[in-house]
Amino acid sequence: METLTIGQVAKRAAVGIETIRFYEREGLIDEPQRRASSGYRQYPPKAVRRVLFIRHAKVLGFTLKEIKELLQLRVDPGSTCADVRKQAKDKIADIEQRIASLKRMKDALDRLAKKCRGRGPTAECPILEELDRWEDAHVNG
């Protein structure tokens, strides 16, 4: 299997080299093989996907700690399947809540965009209470 240097991984994942090394230190990326002569890291191509997964999950509001937990759902050798299953279910519930919250926020913004017909200054716009409505729904629901 062909391997990638740290710079190639960084470029393909659109992050800096330092970020890769940082993720390795933090245990989010497996320590790769090293070239015997130079000590250069040698990554398998799938390392790129791992980095992309981390970046995407970050945008979705997961901390590196949470992302680490997600990634460890597959490799922690001390845990049983039942453990993994429970953890997965917890994550699923968490994600469902996030989706529901985002939907409420989107609905509020949809109403906002629909009511506003592109005329006049903001002060006359009939949209101003929409985010308050979202806040209501979120607090009460």
Added chain:
Amino acid sequence: METLTIGQVAKRAAVGIETIRFYEREGLIDEPQRRASSGYRQYPPKAVRRVLFIRHAKVLGFTLKEIKELLQLRVDPGSTCADVRKQAKDKIADIEQRIASLKRMKDALDRLAKKCRGRGPTAECPILEELDRWEDAHVNG
């Protein structure tokens, strides 16, 4: 209308007093009225909802800067309705992408939880490639 002290707002929103003052400094919360004698802040009850909105949006992965933009969709007097509408649409598109990503992640975890029947150690569990699949879908989709 009855008012709340900063401590009452903080308690109801389950944050520290310092956080409220920090949000005020950062322009995320309007500067409240002050009691004439003491300079104590006097909040309207809806200030609590504002703080809760900020906390929820944060969990969903929005930065304070982004949250400020969301909140300013309703009060910025220099912008026209058309501006507001465009900004709202941009936010909506952003939120839709987040929802789609979260759904893919949830589906991967659903498959993972379903396949795993609660027996044996993780290494024998047929779930290990599910997060890889999510990564595939995310990269290719």
Added chain:
DNA sequence: CTTGTCCCTGTAGTATGGTACTGGGTCTAT
């Protein structure tokens, strides 16, 4: 009218998630 709890401003410190720099060694193409 004092005691304890709250609030004020201002400044300093912390955790997270990187980013940059220093002083090297390595690799590749000419």
Added chain:
DNA sequence: ATAGACCCAGTACCATACTACAGGGACAAG
């Protein structure tokens, strides 16, 4: 065999988002 691009470890620095004082004044109950 040497120039330019790459990599190494280690450390320092940065922005974001709080969090914790310090030193003082305000308020409410007994």
